[in-house]
Amino acid sequence: IVLLFLLLNLGEETGGGSAKQLSFSRLICTPIPVGDCKTKDLRQQREQQQDWTYLRTTAEELRQMVLQQNDQILMDQRTIRELTGKLNECESGLEDERSVPERSIGVWSGNRRVMAGDDVSSSAAAQLQTARAVEELAKAIMDLKDRIEKLEGSPGRGKGTWRVEDLEGELERKIKMLEKERQAMRKETQGQHEKINQGIDAVNHRVTELEHKPSFPDGFVLSFPMRTNYMYGLVRKEITEMYAFTACVWLKAKEGGIGTPFSYSVPGQPNELVLLQGVHNPVELLINDKVAQLPLSLPQDEWQHICVSWTLRDGVWKAYQGGKMKGKGEGLAAWHPIKPGGVLILGQEQDTLGGRFDASQALVGELSQFNLWDRVLKPAEVAALAECSSSALGNIAPWTDHDVDVYGGATKESLDPCHAAQRSNPSSPKQ
Template structure:
């Protein structure tokens, strides 16, 4: 029995020596270990640690490794926290960069959301598309003038046409340059607002010169035989009536309209006075029906006109009880009361065709702009009878013109590329 115990002790001692030798090899073999005998009653492990210096080194190394592992664990935890924080910030940024939901129903929008060259939701590419379409419209007018000049042998018209064609070519180069700037992300885009203003100014100048050239076409036509065309939904095409409206306790507004714009044809006209931008407005905006506003009070009108055909519409109103009536193509379609009762239409305002004013003479919003054709716009300071309105809609010889505002080319100033064309309502109906 004693012999077996001694043999086990020697085997354990030999195993300890082998383990220590292996440790010495791991550390580059710079140390050596010697197996020695130990007293009978002494613990082998204790004796090994006591008599072997490398054992202390191993213990120290293990402690250092343990400390290193703890430090790395702490570092990993910190990095995980940083990753979570960055992921959260990224998610917030992505949610803010996504397009917002459509603005809920309603007529007016905050003035701070205004765009300078089109729909508030549109980017530079859409703006450039609008400019290109405007240029195409001007080109079409030049082609018409070219045909006119050929038929009339007008040398002056030809020279002006060539000059305007050169101007349009320059504008097309500017549009192309802006496209390239957008694609390449050039720093020059910081001056986009200034450049956009120059382009708008050039377009207005081009329109004026083309209008002067078109005078040769209208020398033989009456001044009321014309239409205004607003081909694009922008916030810079409009016509301004040169004189203000008087104070009115009743009124009738009539006009010819043609549009296929959707959703909503926009704002055929708006009249603003100091302190009230919505003194008198006709608007069809978004998915809402057409509305007449007086002193910012609203009545919904039963008009359906965005089918691309000419329609004659009239709205009558009296301040007493705010009674109103709506006529389309000579037929009464609706009526009501309590529309701004006992509120007279105020004088000293500004009448704009094609845009809705959020402030006196400005604050135009492209989403509320009129798109289409407008003609024979008249205003009376009284309520027309059913027969008088029918005569207007059927081009009767008994039809009257507005005593407050009558449709005449000399009564309007046009801006932003809106154009004038010859128009005769009776001929369009036949």
């Protein structure tokens, strides 16, 4: 009877002075709607978001939601057990006919608004109302129990039931798959880096071999077998600004003079520094398009050592052949420094920077030991080079295999011009 007092609501009057009717409230458990769980949003985010950090965070949120649902279910189950116990007490009370009228009277006398009214006089009417209330309570409890069971969900309830555990498991599998893919990509990248490093090491090893192992241990010469506008040699060293220079070279011309042993051009000036001899013309030294004729005589098919020096101070120049000075002068491009950053070509005269060669000015023959310094060599140094008692290399353009390339059919051949000159002229100085 106490339980009924707690669960019954007061009935409202239907009219003035008329009998009052009792209405009983029902216990209603409202489950969480499936749509409120935002499963579609979660699934869309799971399909669109590939970042494993976001997936792990989502899985943690779902795990917390499952724990809350479990706590709610346990609370509802405890409530059902309490209500069931009290219901049993009420049912057992109905069986005791003596105690029921007394309890009923006590309850209704304490709060008369709960019952039909003051006109209720018989215990039979009270028992009937109590039975109805118990029936309503039992029905509400059963409805609550059914809804809780649906909320818990079993594997066999159909495809429409939303199961958080399944979604959580799917997210876990996705996270593991992403981690495996990341590990595979990391291994693949490491493999590629190792291959690249191996390739770089191989190239560096090859470059080191080429730098320390000369291809021509006995010296080499450049050979230009015919007069063309495409055979030439290229000095790879970068030319710096020079206020003085000395250029030395071994030459063996075949026909029509020496042509152009070397030419250096810069942007805007193709004749920055040129040594040339045209057919039936004297040897000329050009600096910034200024010309000086050199008193040199070069017979055909013989190795000859030539050196020319110059300084911007008053434009003083000197010309050597065979280690001996053959002439000197001044006023050649005075106070004009040789510009840096140009192209140094062997065997051809440049009409533009690095090209536009003229076959009539090409060297036909052989060339070797071309060296360029940014100072004026002393006469003794020039003589030592011509007598093969010195093998000094130019500090601006040294004669080394890896600093000189050939193009257009010109070739490199293993030969020491000093030994060749001694064989052709036994009276020449020995090394």
